[in-house]
Amino acid sequence: MKQPDIFSTQVGRRRFLGVGAGVAAASAVGAVCGAGAGVNSYDQGTREAAGARAAAGAAAPTPAASSDHSMPASTVPGRPKASGKLATVYDAALPALDSSPKKAIVMESKDAVIEVAGGVLFNAWTFEGAVPGKVIHVRQGDSVDFTLKNGSQMGHSIDLHAAQTPWNINYKTILPGEAYSFNWKANFPGVFMYHCGTGPVPQHLLNGMYGAIVVDPAEALSPAREYVLVQSELYLKQAADGTKWDGDLNRMLAVQPDFVVFNGAANQYQQQPLAASVGERIRLHVVNAGPTLFSAFHVIGAIFDRVYPDGNPANVLRGMSTCTIPPGGGATFELVIPDAGQYPFVTHSFAYTGLGAVGLIETT
Ligand code: CU
Ligand code: CU
Numbered sequence: 001m002k003q004p005d006i007f008s009t010q011v012g013r014r015r016f017l018g019v020g021a022g023v024a025a026a027s028a029v030g031a032v033c034g035a036g037a038g039v040n041s042y043d044q045g046t047r048e049a050a051g052a053r054a055a056a057g058a059a060a061p062t063p064a065a066s067s068d069h070s071m072p073a074s075t076v077p078g079r080p081k082a083s084g085k086l087a088t089v090y091d092a093a094l095p096a097l098d099s100s101p102k103k104a105i106v107m108e109s110k111d112a113v114i115e116v117a118g119g120v121l122f123n124a125w126t127f128e129g130a131v132p133g134k135v136i137h138v139r140q141g142d143s144v145d146f147t148l149k150n151g152s153q154m155g156h157s158i159d160l161h162a163a164q165t166p167w168n169i170n171y172k173t174i175l176p177g178e179a180y181s182f183n184w185k186a187n188f189p190g191v192f193m194y195h196c197g198t199g200p201v202p203q204h205l206l207n208g209m210y211g212a213i214v215v216d217p218a219e220a221l222s223p224a225r226e227y228v229l230v231q232s233e234l235y236l237k238q239a240a241d242g243t244k245w246d247g248d249l250n251r252m253l254a255v256q257p258d259f260v261v262f263n264g265a266a267n268q269y270q271q272q273p274l275a276a277s278v279g280e281r282i283r284l285h286v287v288n289a290g291p292t293l294f295s296a297f298h299v300i301g302a303i304f305d306r307v308y309p310d311g312n313p314a315n316v317l318r319g320m321s322t323c324t325i326p327p328g329g330g331a332t333f334e335l336v337i338p339d340a341g342q343y344p345f346v347t348h349s350f351a352y353t354g355l356g357a358v359g360l361i362e363t364t
Pocket of ligand 1: 125
């Protein structure tokens with residue numbers, strides 16, 4: 001089913017980046033710039049934006065060339081440009097819980113090449129060869145023996161937001177070839193970030209060293225279709241080989257993302273939507289790994305009947321449409337969709353939405 005490309009950033013990509021860098025708010029009039037197809041509130045916004053641009057004497061936008069919104073369209077020379085489909089899509093399903101109350105988790109830091117948009121290859125620093133790293137799924141009350149192995153070229157560490165443990169001891173940097181173990185207890189339920197905490201931390205974050213921890217509450221929630229989404233920004237510069245891309249600390253410090261993504265790759269859940277049944281409870285565990293931008297998490301055409309900030313069911317909000325997730329934070333969103341169709345999930349922070357932060361839930 002073809003959709004109008006309402007999230008394209010075909011127009012004024014630099015303008016969007018400028019908004020992120022704190023340039024005058026007037027630039028933001030370009031932020032809603034969709035394709036011509038269809039009549040909806042976004043098109044209305046486009047017309048208003050066009051009017052504002054005309055008043056400011058700015059050039060009219062070129063309509064997006066295609067209604068295929070599977071890729072963000074960069075028009076900035078020298079910037080990474082998505083083309084074609086991703087070879088693989090990150091599995092967003094929450095991994096099954098091992099019922100044992102004592103768990104042993106081993107994570108290895110590894111350098112890996114990750115496809116972050118169609119054909120755009122990123123020289124990443126990872127946990128377990130993936131960005132985000134593998135999902136850690138435990139239960140409240142579990143005792144976790146955690147081991148970090150360093151299988152990469154430089155020092156790395158772990159910082160588990162779900163744990164209460166001394167930073168100076170257990171989050172220390174491990175050198176290549178080394179391993180370190182410690183035990184922690186999952187005292188609080190929720191959805192949490194983990195990441196490398198070796199300095200400079202933003203360097204390790206922007207290179208891909210983060211992931212999600214889901215701690216099920218001791219008293220189980222109702223059955224649901226559960227997914228894990230990690231939002232993050234990608235800041236890239238051309239690698240020495242001229243074909244791949246490295247992380248770019250300068251672009252990160254200027255908040256000029258090339259892509260804003262769920263689970264490491266732009267628009268991948270348009271290519272392969274998250275499936276659910278009509279009337280089924282859907283539970284989305286969402287982490288915002290940042291490093292810098294806030295997420296304004298929203299599902300178009302749906303309402304969250306419950307939101308648990310930090311994923312803790314003791315924190316319950318009802319009937320929410322859009323919720324803030326700070327960098328380093330998480331939230332669990334529950335919704336039931338009454339009709340069959342496609343429901344895009346986005347960050348409603350529109351300068352960034354079209355950089356890849358659009359996926360689909362598809363109900364049948
Ligand atoms: Cu690291
Ligand atoms: Cu942290």
